[in-house]
Structures are given as structure tokens and as C-alpha cells.
Amino acid sequence: MTSISRTSELPRVSTALLDAAPATDNRFPLVDEDTDQHRFRVHRSTMTSPEVFRAELDRVFSHSGLYVGHESEVSRPGDYVRRPIGGRPVFMVRGAKSGRINVFHNTCTHRGAVVCRQPTGNAKAFSCFYHAWTFDSEGRLMGIPDRDAYGGELDLAALSLRPVARVESYRGFVFASFDPDIQDLVSYLAGAVEYLDLVIDSTDGEMEIIKGVNEYCIEANWKLLAENSIDGYHAVSTHDTYFKYLLALGTDLAGGVNGTSYDLGNGHAVLEYRAPWGRPIAKWEPLFGEDSREEIARMRADLISRHGEVRGSRMADANRNLLIYPNLVVNDIMAITVRTFMPLAPDRMDVTAWELAPRDELAQLRQRRLDSFLTFLGPAGFATPDDLEALESCQQGFTSGGVEWNDISRGMARTPAANDEAQMRAFWRRWSQQMGTAGYGERESR
Structure with a gap:
């Protein structure tokens, strides 16, 4: 059995959750991992405590890239x-x-x-x-x-x-x-370098941020979006409308989300999976349109010619949701989105998203790319409103009390799949390492 804990202390957590019941004298870590029992828990005060929030700004954001x-x-x-x-x-x-x-x-x-x-x-x-x-x-x-x-x-x-x-x-x-x-950037990025390279090398390094930005606020803790951005488990249930839309277009969804997740070191993690759902053309259809299959096939063949079958097909066919700890997400899906989220309070964050694209691409492709960027990941797209509703619902639920821990154990007893939670555990281990005992609190009475 392993348990993430530290010995130095910060002031005790004082939140509605912890104050809701008489406290005991027991002390405990806010991230608790038991490998023997395949259990990984995160105390909900990590999402609600002002003391934890203030400590994060000092211990996480002042000492990260x-x-x-x-x-x-x-x-x-x-x-x-x-x-x-x-x-x-x-x-x-x-x-x-x-x-x-x-x-x-x-x-x-x-x-x-x-x-x-x-x-x-x-x-x-x-x-x-x-x-x-x-x-x-x-x-x-x-x-x-x-x-x-x-x-x-x-x-x-x-x-x-x-x-x-x-x-x-x-x-x-x-x-x-x-x-x-802080360590040099390449060392800090660790395994995330490979996934940034897949994006950048797919256009021979000629990339640019398109002018314009999506900006919005979420009434939820910033770590919920870190989890959500690399969470394959919620896709079918939360984004039901999008999947019904794909079915209406005749998309075959029988294969589901096929892929896996990886701990990339230093809190970084990635969810990598085949486009809906395993067809080489599927990733690019929203960008080029179904009438561009010959052009898509030509571009895919060019990537494989330049980078080899394995790496070229990963660039062309696979989707990636990459989290670079603590608060950068690069979504390489139907569009390449660069997103950051900045904590404002324990229950509030600002989100900013940009579109990354090949430099000097054809105007019609640029227009389709921007449409894909807005249609799924924009503030009024298929995915983002669903995610906002889910995260804000979690934040509201935390105030109810009665339940102390979030469970993030899915997949601990097997090789992680795309809809497991190994990637989120990677984030939380790094968070706990940086925070030490910040936010140590008192258990609710049983």
C-alpha cells in the first residue's frame, strides 16, 4: 500500500464541506492512493477550500512551466x-x-x-x-x-x-x-515533447496561431477542467447530442473510443485514440468535407512517405487530447486547439482557447478549420457547453456535503484504456507532490 502524504503543515482547511460535521483529531492527505486495493481518492476540499486555492498559486503556479x-x-x-x-x-x-x-x-x-x-x-x-x-x-x-x-x-x-x-x-x-x-523546458515537458512534435512535424514545423480567441468563464474549480480535458469516460454520456448528430450523418460509431492514455511524467498526460471510429478518413472529414476523399488520401500518403507508416498514420488518423501540467491543453482532433485555464477562485476559472494551423494553408481549408474549431470546441459548440454544464454541476454538488472523496480509481486493476482514469491520476500525483500537506484537513465524523 502506498499513500501520498507529507509532514510539513499549512493552516487547516476550512470549507463548508469540512465544517458540515463535527471534526475529529485525525489528519489525512488530500490525495490518497492504495495500490493494493486499486483505490485512488481525492478529497473534495481540494475543489472548495480557499486555503488550498491560495496555496496552489504559490506552490503549483509559481513553480511550474x-x-x-x-x-x-x-x-x-x-x-x-x-x-x-x-x-x-x-x-x-x-x-x-x-x-x-x-x-x-x-x-x-x-x-x-x-x-x-x-x-x-x-x-x-x-x-x-x-x-x-x-x-x-x-x-x-x-x-x-x-x-x-x-x-x-x-x-x-x-x-x-x-x-x-x-x-x-x-x-x-x-x-x-x-x-x-526550474528545470530546463525540454526536461520539464518530458514525454509531452513527443506529442507536440507530432502536431508540429505534420506541417514541417510551419504553424501559426490564427488571429481571434475564445474566452469564457466557468463557475468551477480549475482542476475539474484539467481532468475533463483528458477524460474519455464521459464522452458518450455527456456529449450525447454530438453522437446523435454523427449517427444522423451516417457515421459508424460501433467501435466507440478506441485508444489508450499515458502518463508522460511531471504531471503531463495524454489521451490518444482513433478518430470516430477507426476510419483513416474520419479525422479530416470535418476539415475537408466528405467530397475531398481523394485529397485526404493524398495528404495521408504524403505524411506516411515523409514520416514512415507508424508515425505518419498517427499524425493522420489519431486524435490526441494532451494536458501539459498544470493548465495547458492541446487538442489535436478535428482542429488543433490550444487552451489554457486560469484559476480565479476555488470555484471559478477563466478559459482561453486559440486555433493552431499550418501557415499559409489554402483559404478554403482555413475556413473549414475555423468552422470545426467553433462547431465542436467553441463556447457554443457541440462539446464545450456540455462540459461546462458538467463541471459546474460537480462544483454545485460539492457544496452538498455528505461525501468526502472523489473516486479516480477506474482502470487501476488493468492496462489503462481510453475511458479509464490513469491520466488523471498522473495529474493528481504531481499536484500532491508540489502541494505537500497544503490543505490538510479534518475528516468528517462517521
């Missing part, structure tokens, strides 16, 4: 995007002189106001609207009104914008960390 954006979003000198990561405002900008991608804390070194105020654009300089201190795209302080008031001792270099501690890019995906001692 966080996706900031894609290099294609800042392709020209001075291009920038403003993003919140880990509860902190930052902005990414391509330096006009160095050509380097910089990620800065979005705060003026004078009195703290936000410096980059627009979500995206191009700028030679960033001027704080409060007192008009001005910084260039390399972060250097370039101008101060009435500088003579400071005498001749003002150190402009010391008052430049502060870069985030670590910034690295992997094949266009830019990650930042507030931890200067």
Missing part, C-alpha cells in the same frame, strides 16, 4: 500580447533590437501600474499612463518626465521592467516560470 503564447503571435519586432499566467499579469513582446521574445512582469517599476494595457498590438515603447514612465520593447527604461527632479543619480538600468525568472520556447510554444531554479 506556464504557457504564455506562441511565437507566431509576436512575429514582428514590437509585437506583443498581454496575458495573465498563474494569477499574475505579464506580457510577451518581441524585442525590436534583439529579436528575442521577452516576457515581463506587467507592472511599472515606479509605482506599480500596469504598463501594457491592450491585449495585443505592436509598439515601439510602453508608457505607463499613471506618471508616463516609458520602456522600450527590451524592457529598458527610456524616459521619465521631469527627470531633473531626481538629480544626476538615477539608475535607469535598475528601474527597467522586470523579466519573468525563466522564459524558454519549444518549437514555437513559449513557456515562462516564476521559479529561477
Whole structure:
């Protein structure tokens, strides 16, 4: 039997769930794994506790690699995007002189106001609207009104914008960390590298984020979306309308979701499965249309010619839902979606999604790709409203009390299948490792 636990302590959890019944003096880990009994449980206070939420911002988001954006979003000198990561405002900008991608804390070194105020654009300089201190795209302080008031001792270099501690890019995906001692990005990504490569190599590395973004809020804990994004178990029941739609089109669903899940290390995980449902053409039909079978066959043959039968067919035929811990999802399905979710409170998150596509693809293919992006994964598509309803329903159910633990044991007694929960256990083991005893609480009385 193994049990995930630690010895150092943070303040005890205080939530409606734990306060609902008299407490005992027993202490317990919030993630409990018993391999002998094939049991894996997560305490529901992980989803409701303000103390756990505050500890996550410090222990998880301040010490993980966080996706900031894609290099294609800042392709020209001075291009920038403003993003919140880990509860902190930052902005990414391509330096006009160095050509380097910089990620800065979005705060003026004078009195703290936000410096980059627009979500995206191009700028030679960033001027704080409060007192008009001005910084260039390399972060250097370039101008101060009435500088003579400071005498001749003002150190402009010391008052430049502060870069985030670590910034690295992997094949266009830019990650930042507030931890200067975090491992290098390739080591951090671990097995997720293989799955990013499958996406990027399928177009010879020429990928770009399409302009435009989906943004919405979910009244649920952020970890529920981490679970949901790689959960094959819920597909048939939750997305019943979509499957009925496919049946109405004449799609053969007899094979179900055929695939498996993998623990990729460092909390990353993937769900990989054949398109509905095992037909080579099925993955691309929403993108190209049923009347484009010859073109699809040609493209598939080209991938296999360039990458070999095994790897080429994985690119062409298989779907992948990839979770890069803690809060980045890359869905390589009927469209390639890049999605992040930022915790705002124990029961609230902001979600942002972009579409990744081959650079310079034909206009008609780009239009179909965007249609696929919206039809299934958009805020009003087939899948996303279902998922939002399910996650918010879970969050509402947690407030009822009476049940302490979520069960995430499915598949522990066998080789994991696509509809098992091994991939979610990978996420929770990493979360528990980072959190230590954060959120230790008291059991409900029996």
C-alpha cells in the first residue's frame, strides 16, 4: 500500500464541506492512493477550500512551466500580447533590437501600474499612463518626465521592467516560470515533447496561431477542467447530442473510443485514440468535407512517405487530447486547439482557447478549420457547453456535503484504456507532490 502524504503543515482547511460535521483529531492527505486495493481518492476540499486555492498559486503556479503564447503571435519586432499566467499579469513582446521574445512582469517599476494595457498590438515603447514612465520593447527604461527632479543619480538600468525568472520556447510554444531554479523546458515537458512534435512535424514545423480567441468563464474549480480535458469516460454520456448528430450523418460509431492514455511524467498526460471510429478518413472529414476523399488520401500518403507508416498514420488518423501540467491543453482532433485555464477562485476559472494551423494553408481549408474549431470546441459548440454544464454541476454538488472523496480509481486493476482514469491520476500525483500537506484537513465524523 502506498499513500501520498507529507509532514510539513499549512493552516487547516476550512470549507463548508469540512465544517458540515463535527471534526475529529485525525489528519489525512488530500490525495490518497492504495495500490493494493486499486483505490485512488481525492478529497473534495481540494475543489472548495480557499486555503488550498491560495496555496496552489504559490506552490503549483509559481513553480511550474506556464504557457504564455506562441511565437507566431509576436512575429514582428514590437509585437506583443498581454496575458495573465498563474494569477499574475505579464506580457510577451518581441524585442525590436534583439529579436528575442521577452516576457515581463506587467507592472511599472515606479509605482506599480500596469504598463501594457491592450491585449495585443505592436509598439515601439510602453508608457505607463499613471506618471508616463516609458520602456522600450527590451524592457529598458527610456524616459521619465521631469527627470531633473531626481538629480544626476538615477539608475535607469535598475528601474527597467522586470523579466519573468525563466522564459524558454519549444518549437514555437513559449513557456515562462516564476521559479529561477526550474528545470530546463525540454526536461520539464518530458514525454509531452513527443506529442507536440507530432502536431508540429505534420506541417514541417510551419504553424501559426490564427488571429481571434475564445474566452469564457466557468463557475468551477480549475482542476475539474484539467481532468475533463483528458477524460474519455464521459464522452458518450455527456456529449450525447454530438453522437446523435454523427449517427444522423451516417457515421459508424460501433467501435466507440478506441485508444489508450499515458502518463508522460511531471504531471503531463495524454489521451490518444482513433478518430470516430477507426476510419483513416474520419479525422479530416470535418476539415475537408466528405467530397475531398481523394485529397485526404493524398495528404495521408504524403505524411506516411515523409514520416514512415507508424508515425505518419498517427499524425493522420489519431486524435490526441494532451494536458501539459498544470493548465495547458492541446487538442489535436478535428482542429488543433490550444487552451489554457486560469484559476480565479476555488470555484471559478477563466478559459482561453486559440486555433493552431499550418501557415499559409489554402483559404478554403482555413475556413473549414475555423468552422470545426467553433462547431465542436467553441463556447457554443457541440462539446464545450456540455462540459461546462458538467463541471459546474460537480462544483454545485460539492457544496452538498455528505461525501468526502472523489473516486479516480477506474482502470487501476488493468492496462489503462481510453475511458479509464490513469491520466488523471498522473495529474493528481504531481499536484500532491508540489502541494505537500497544503490543505490538510479534518475528516468528517462517521
